[in-house]
Amino acid sequence: MSTPILEIEHLAMRFGGLLAVQDLSFAARRGEITALIGPNGAGKTTVFNCITGFYKPTAGMIRLIGDHKTMLLERLPDFRIAKLAKVARTFQNIRLFPGMSLLENLLVAQHNPLMLASGFTFFGLIGLRGFTAAEQAAIEKARYWLDRIGLLARADDPAGDLPYGAQRRLEIVRAMCTEPVLLCLDEPAAGLNARESAELDELLLFIRREHATSILLIEHDMAVVMKICDHIVVLDYGVKISEGTPAYVRNDPKVVAAYLGVEEDEVEEAEAQVGL
Amino acid sequence: MSQEAELQKPPRVDVVAALKSALLAALLAFGLFALLVGVRTDQGPTGALVISQRFEDVAWLVAVVFAGSFLRALTFGDRPLDLARYLPAGVKAAGERLDRFGGFALLGFALAVPIIFYHNRYILDLGILVLTYVMLGWGLNIVVGLAGLLDLGYVAFYAVGAYAYALLAQNFGFSFWIGLPLAGIMAAFWGVLLGFPVLRLRGDYLAIVTLAFGEMIRLVLLNWQSFTGGPNGISGIPRPSFFGLPFIEGEGGFAEAFGLEFTPTHRIVFLFYLILALALVTNWVTIRLRRLPIGRAWEALREDEIACRSLGINTTNTKLTAFAMGAMFGGFAGAFFATRQGFISPESFVFMESALILAIVVLGGMGSQLGVAVAALVMIGGFELFREFQQYRMLVFGTAMVAIMIWRPRGLVGTRAPSVYLTERKAISSSLTREGRG
Amino acid sequence: MDYFLQQLINGIALGSIYGLIAIGYTMVYGIIGMINFAHGDIFMVGAFIALIAFLCLVAIGVSAVPLALFLVLLIAMALAALYGWTVERFAYRPLRHSFRLAPLISAIGMSIILQNFVQIAQGARVKPLPPLIEGGHTLVEGANFAVRLSNVQILIVVTTLVLMLGFTWLIEKTRLGRDMRACEQDARMAALLGVDIDRTISLTFVIGAALAAVAGIMYLLYYGVVDFFIGFVAGVKAFTAAVLGGIGSLPGAMLGGLLIGLIETFWSAYFSIEYKDVAAFAVLIVVLIFLPTGILGRPDVEKV
Numbered sequence A: 001m002s003t004p005i006l007e008i009e010h011l012a013m014r015f016g017g018l019l020a021v022q023d024l025s026f027a028a029r030r031g032e033i034t035a036l037i038g039p040n041g042a043g044k045t046t047v048f049n050c051i052t053g054f055y056k057p058t059a060g061m062i063r064l065i066g067d068h069k070t071m072l073l074e075r076l077p078d079f080r081i082a083k084l085a086k087v088a089r090t091f092q093n094i095r096l097f098p099g100m101s102l103l104e105n106l107l108v109a110q111h112n113p114l115m116l117a118s119g120f121t122f123f124g125l126i127g128l129r130g131f132t133a134a135e136q137a138a139i140e141k142a143r144y145w146l147d148r149i150g151l152l153a154r155a156d157d158p159a160g161d162l163p164y165g166a167q168r169r170l171e172i173v174r175a176m177c178t179e180p181v182l183l184c185l186d187e188p189a190a191g192l193n194a195r196e197s198a199e200l201d202e203l204l205l206f207i208r209r210e211h212a213t214s215i216l217l218i219e220h221d222m223a224v225v226m227k228i229c230d231h232i233v234v235l236d237y238g239v240k241i242s243e244g245t246p247a248y249v250r251n252d253p254k255v256v257a258a259y260l261g262v263e264e265d266e267v268e269e270a271e272a273q274v275g276l
Numbered sequence B: 001m002s003q004e005a006e007l008q009k010p011p012r013v014d015v016v017a018a019l020k021s022a023l024l025a026a027l028l029a030f031g032l033f034a035l036l037v038g039v040r041t042d043q044g045p046t047g048a049l050v051i052s053q054r055f056e057d058v059a060w061l062v063a064v065v066f067a068g069s070f071l072r073a074l075t076f077g078d079r080p081l082d083l084a085r086y087l088p089a090g091v092k093a094a095g096e097r098l099d100r101f102g103g104f105a106l107l108g109f110a111l112a113v114p115i116i117f118y119h120n121r122y123i124l125d126l127g128i129l130v131l132t133y134v135m136l137g138w139g140l141n142i143v144v145g146l147a148g149l150l151d152l153g154y155v156a157f158y159a160v161g162a163y164a165y166a167l168l169a170q171n172f173g174f175s176f177w178i179g180l181p182l183a184g185i186m187a188a189f190w191g192v193l194l195g196f197p198v199l200r201l202r203g204d205y206l207a208i209v210t211l212a213f214g215e216m217i218r219l220v221l222l223n224w225q226s227f228t229g230g231p232n233g234i235s236g237i238p239r240p241s242f243f244g245l246p247f248i249e250g251e252g253g254f255a256e257a258f259g260l261e262f263t264p265t266h267r268i269v270f271l272f273y274l275i276l277a278l279a280l281v282t283n284w285v286t287i288r289l290r291r292l293p294i295g296r297a298w299e300a301l302r303e304d305e306i307a308c309r310s311l312g313i314n315t316t317n318t319k320l321t322a323f324a325m326g327a328m329f330g331g332f333a334g335a336f337f338a339t340r341q342g343f344i345s346p347e348s349f350v351f352m353e354s355a356l357i358l359a360i361v362v363l364g365g366m367g368s369q370l371g372v373a374v375a376a377l378v379m380i381g382g383f384e385l386f387r388e389f390q391q392y393r394m395l396v397f398g399t400a401m402v403a404i405m406i407w408r409p410r411g412l413v414g415t416r417a418p419s420v421y422l423t424e425r426k427a428i429s430s431s432l433t434r435e436g437r438g
Numbered sequence C: 001m002d003y004f005l006q007q008l009i010n011g012i013a014l015g016s017i018y019g020l021i022a023i024g025y026t027m028v029y030g031i032i033g034m035i036n037f038a039h040g041d042i043f044m045v046g047a048f049i050a051l052i053a054f055l056c057l058v059a060i061g062v063s064a065v066p067l068a069l070f071l072v073l074l075i076a077m078a079l080a081a082l083y084g085w086t087v088e089r090f091a092y093r094p095l096r097h098s099f100r101l102a103p104l105i106s107a108i109g110m111s112i113i114l115q116n117f118v119q120i121a122q123g124a125r126v127k128p129l130p131p132l133i134e135g136g137h138t139l140v141e142g143a144n145f146a147v148r149l150s151n152v153q154i155l156i157v158v159t160t161l162v163l164m165l166g167f168t169w170l171i172e173k174t175r176l177g178r179d180m181r182a183c184e185q186d187a188r189m190a191a192l193l194g195v196d197i198d199r200t201i202s203l204t205f206v207i208g209a210a211l212a213a214v215a216g217i218m219y220l221l222y223y224g225v226v227d228f229f230i231g232f233v234a235g236v237k238a239f240t241a242a243v244l245g246g247i248g249s250l251p252g253a254m255l256g257g258l259l260i261g262l263i264e265t266f267w268s269a270y271f272s273i274e275y276k277d278v279a280a281f282a283v284l285i286v287v288l289i290f291l292p293t294g295i296l297g298r299p300d301v302e303k304v
Helices: A044-051 A078-083 A102-109 A111-117 A129-148 A164-176 A194-211 A222-228 A246-251 A253-260 A264-274 B003-008 B015-036 B055-076 B089-116 B121-146 B155-172 B176-198 B203-223 B265-291 B293-303 B305-310 B315-341 B351-364 B369-407 C002-032 C039-059 C065-095 C101-122 C151-173 C175-185 C187-192 C197-223 C230-245 C250-270 C276-290
Strands: A004-015 A018-029 A033-037 A059-065 A070-072 A087-089 A182-186 A214-218 A231-236 A239-244 B039-043 B049-053 C136-141 C146-150
Touching (some): A004 A044, A018 A214, A018 A231, A018 A239, A033 A044, A033 A222, A044 A182, A078 A087, A078 B305, A087 A164, A129 A164, A222 A246, A231 A246, A239 A246, A239 A253, B015 C039, B039 C039, B089 B369, B121 B315, B121 B351, B155 B176, B155 B203, B155 B351, B176 B203, B203 C230, B351 B369, C002 C136, C002 C146, C002 C151, C002 C175, C002 C197, C002 C230, C039 C230, C065 C197, C151 C175, C175 C187, C230 C250
Parallel strands (some): A033 A214, A033 A231, A087 A182
């Protein structure tokens, strides 16, 4: 059992009259792939937005236990969470920079170290050597990741030209270029076919293995979840209804009921109707 | 039916349908023009208004609309108007080559202008005017073209630069070379001041707020008589000198020092090369910045601000930097303007100027340096060419703005060149680039 | 106190005019998310058409003021509506799916066209008109100041009220109003459900233009003078009013108009008249920075 990297305690998010997330507590462990699943509207992306700073939670605490220090995320602005806490994310609707090339996309991700190296632009403007070296290193890193996802040949093509599956993978490696300790993926397998899903599994396992990055993902594709996740948290209507290993969660009657949309005691009947 | 299929359909020559649409168009024209054109109001001898009729003018207008609409319906039928098809292939190919060599060709031409047109004061002045707008266009390009921030009040920084320089020169006797950077710094400072509260606004709202700021600054300049001279402006701004040698006849002057016969043209030529140099500096800085992380961040900001934030980029600072840089170059241009004219007044800094500079940037193809330069040349040059048609000039200008937006909303230059490449620099079509929401 | 009351009355009258123009801005922004830069100039065109129509009517012998005004109202509304329709059809519709800056530039171009068209057609000098509606009522007879409510002011406020009521009825109860509200919420879905988007948008512009024309007539009656440039400043102020009240909200436009009218009047009366335009711009900036959704607007939450 490794140590936790992300601890969520009594998280709540309210939008006017709607309580999207209620008293949610769970932990994601270092070096593990944790999944957040649940029927549509369960509040999963809301939790993500709270963790990554795009929403300010109504209540609760979000603790990131990094390598050297622990940070509280619930009051930090989004870009600080990415920059200081090293939490990277992808989006449900892919947010690439479509008019920029693949290489440029990955270089933008390395903006902060490059800015430092360019002396916040001044030294870069007058062509100081330090910056060129840093830029070369950045390009190398981009090259590494592009190669990993098989898009090196298309490095100079505009990101908007890529097919959907490739765009998804690009978004993930772009997040990896920020060297995060925690990678939050919002439905990375959405819209992928079986082959692309398998490639995604491989990529995520590679990331966990080689880069020691913890992963938190929202997913509907149960094949992916069951295959690669170490720990699953199940939400329904903003409340955690189950948590545990894939085997445990799969058989938890509460979870089955939630997904079938029926009450717990009607599960057997519903399953019979459906032919399970 | 898809657009291409639509365009390839042989035109249905349907005279009756064409007549019908022409008739409707003529009716519309009649409704629009009958009163406003047909009846002219003038102040009569007693001061009250008297009317006179100009129905022949209305008749002419309606006839022209009828004829034009009829011809259009006949040749294009119900397909969209597509004049590009009729351009000979040669012109299109030339257009593509222009992209690559155009920059150098234009630069060479610009350098040669004072030599070729040495005795044509009008052309030299026109050249200075065009180059001033090229510089302003390049300055605004940083804000609108690269960072995607809709700024409708750019003239404010132009004004700040001009007035800062004028006041510094008048009150402290600073020479141009000291006043210029100071004016730029003042303008950049205002850029940060103005930008800070408003840069989190989106799209059209940012546009309107910047417009409001621009107008406010003009109104303050207009009314704060004691400080800015009000509507009379500031006159007697010292003319530029050639690094200390004034352009005067006789002793200690530029002509004498170089053994030339004095002519006022010397100063004009100097001003020409001065603005050319300033513009080129703007261009060089912009190109350098584009390749640095800040420039890339600007373009990424334009594409998707939320993605930028998720990558740890402080978008507020990024926007402020773009704003301040653009403002600084606007300020430089303003200082040049002040020293060239010798006299400035709030009249030169109306909203129309902001709109004009914005139109140059958008027409040029946002982010494209060459496009902006060509657009400035076309718009300002074209504007001047129509000088005889004083009254109709603005009307044509407005119509051109609308027509160009409909025809080429992405601007003259349809592609974007990536700032860094692995194997080859591939041009990215502007249909993929976003235009910025911030 | 009497001075205050007078300014209050003046402010409400002026505010009604701004409110009528503001409705056009807010409707168009609500339905296609675009600031119709040329709307202020439609107001100006409406004022000019009213002026010319009136002079023509007088020339052909219709000099009874109420009848003439009524006819002028109809003519100006109809022709301004035509202008509104034309502007939308030729300058905005082709750009509807283009990027954001294109319709903005096109609108600015249209504004230039309208201003210069009128300037060329009618000359650049101001056009005065002798006061058509005279008289008023003295409300309070103070020691050195009498508070007057002029008949023009009554006409303005009453007309505005009537139009507002009629307009609210249109939006709430009629098919067109429903279509407009649907387009505002989700244009694509509305189209899929059979709403004619082009027609609905055109009608939005037409109605906005007609209301702007009424504002133009009121302006003409109130100030007695028009020139080709009144559209720009009135346009920015009316837009400020729309934003202040909450862009997209009709009662908001009216509320915003009244507030701007009052702010402008009180500012000129108590502080300085040269800077009264600055006051309006300052309000715009303050509102957009601190309360971008306006008083009655709906908050805009961007989905990540």
